[in-house]
Amino acid sequence: MLLVVGLARAIVAARVPLLVIFLAIVLSTLFSFPIDWIARRWPKKIAIAITVVALAGILAGIGFWIAPTLRGQLEGLPDKIAAATDQLQQWLQSSGIDASKVSVAEETAKSIKQAVPVAYRALEIVFGLLFVIVLAFFLAAGSDGIHGGVRRLLPLRHHPDFDTWWTRVGTTLRRWTGGIVVSMVIMGVVSGVGLWIAGISSPLLLGVLTFLGTFVPYVGAIASALPGLAIALAQSPRHFWYALVVYVVVHHVEGYFVQPFIMRRAVDLKPAVLLCWEAIASAVFGIPGIIVATPLLACLHATVQCLWVERIEREPRA
Numbered sequence: 001m002l003l004v005v006g007l008a009r010a011i012v013a014a015r016v017p018l019l020v021i022f023l024a025i026v027l028s029t030l031f032s033f034p035i036d037w038i039a040r041r042w043p044k045k046i047a048i049a050i051t052v053v054a055l056a057g058i059l060a061g062i063g064f065w066i067a068p069t070l071r072g073q074l075e076g077l078p079d080k081i082a083a084a085t086d087q088l089q090q091w092l093q094s095s096g097i098d099a100s101k102v103s104v105a106e107e108t109a110k111s112i113k114q115a116v117p118v119a120y121r122a123l124e125i126v127f128g129l130l131f132v133i134v135l136a137f138f139l140a141a142g143s144d145g146i147h148g149g150v151r152r153l154l155p156l157r158h159h160p161d162f163d164t165w166w167t168r169v170g171t172t173l174r175r176w177t178g179g180i181v182v183s184m185v186i187m188g189v190v191s192g193v194g195l196w197i198a199g200i201s202s203p204l205l206l207g208v209l210t211f212l213g214t215f216v217p218y219v220g221a222i223a224s225a226l227p228g229l230a231i232a233l234a235q236s237p238r239h240f241w242y243a244l245v246v247y248v249v250v251h252h253v254e255g256y257f258v259q260p261f262i263m264r265r266a267v268d269l270k271p272a273v274l275l276c277w278e279a280i281a282s283a284v285f286g287i288p289g290i291i292v293a294t295p296l297l298a299c300l301h302a303t304v305q306c307l308w309v310e311r312i313e314r315e316p317r318a
Contacts, residue, residue: 015284015285015286015288015289016285016288019285019288019289019291019292020128020131020132020135020288021135022292022295022296023132023288023291023292024132024133024135024136024139025136025139025173026173026176026177026292026295027132027133027136027177028135028136028137028139028140028143029140029170029173029174029177030136030177030178030181031051031055031136031137031140032140032143032174033174033178034047034050034051034054035047035048035051035140035141038050038051044141048137048140048141051137052137055133066204143170147166150162151163161307164306165303165306165307168302168303168305168306169299169302169303169306171302172267172298172299172301172302173295173298173299175267176267176294176295176298177295179267180214180215180294183214183254183258184211184212184214184215185211186253186257186258187210187211187214187221187250187253187254187258188207188208188210188211188214189207190249190250190253191206191207191210191228191246191247191250192204192206192207192208192210193207194246194249194250195207195228195232195243195246198232198239198242198243198245198246199235199239199242200228200231200232200235200239200242200243200246201231201235202231205227206224206227206228206231209224209227209228210224210225210228210250212224213225214254215291216278216290216291216293216294217271217274217278217294218271218274218275218278219278219290221250221251221254225247228243228246228247229243229244229247231243232244267298267301269294269297269298269301273297274293274294274297277293277297278290278293278294281293281296
């Protein structure tokens with residue numbers, strides 16, 4: 001019992017590095033797709049080099065063509081949020097709300113305007129992302145060595161179970177990673193194009209936010225829609241309703257197309273279980289816990305199925 005409590009405390013104390021490592025493991029499954037495909041034709045070292053060059057080219061292209069537009073739209077975000085709050089204040093006043101209550105909106109606008117520049121701590125974020133990317137590449141390149149090293153630490157009688165578990169978890173992560181990347185691209189493009197057609201300003205920024213928010217099911221969709229609604233409200237009440245319609249359509253695309261045809265084929269997780277797990281991960285690990293909650297739950301689900309449920313089902317009935 002003391003060992004379990006001590007292990008739990010150690011995990012909580014080291015939660016940030018552990019979550020960073022797990023995020024790198026998830027990202028390594030994404031890198032394994034091109035590496036394994038190229039390795040069918042050339043040696044693995046060449047496949048890794050080609051993947052690195054291709055990724056560097058993609059990032060450079062994004063930085064050259066998209067980053068200036070995103071930076072310009074991000075710089076105007078505080079003023080747009082403040083304008084949206086002013087618009088909301090007018091609505092409240094026209095509805096007969098007490099002015100003392102309206103001042104809360106003003107203070108909220110000031111707080112948001114002061115908090116947004118925190119996003120410009122780009123150096124720390126960039127270094128963190130670079131660390132995760134580099135670690136993910138090392139994990140993807142040395143997956144066979146890691147598997148063999150861990151395997152040698154186990155007794156011989158457990159080697160078959162370990163190999164089965166390793167394959168099952170790896171397949172689950174690869175399916176989830178492939179499914180979530182496709183989902184993120186679809187949702188980002190649909191929302192960005194929809195907001196652009198609706199005449200909402202900063203559609204590229206809002207599409208990127210939806211792209212990132214799709215990584216976290218349910219919670220991310222709601223969080224990524226709030227900036228878009230605020231920007232639309234800053235333009236006019238009519239644009240607010242346009243943006244709301246776009247996000248509702250995007251939500252239905254996710255619910256009726258993305259989830260049934262992409263994500264459920266990758267890994268089937270019940271919504272109620274996933275939401276409860278996200279709440280637990282948030283309480284224990286904070287915001288990073290929410291980010292990695294879904295792939296972590298998928299791995300735990302595969303582990304329980306492989307090492308517990310299926311072994312019980314194979315036992316002879318009395």
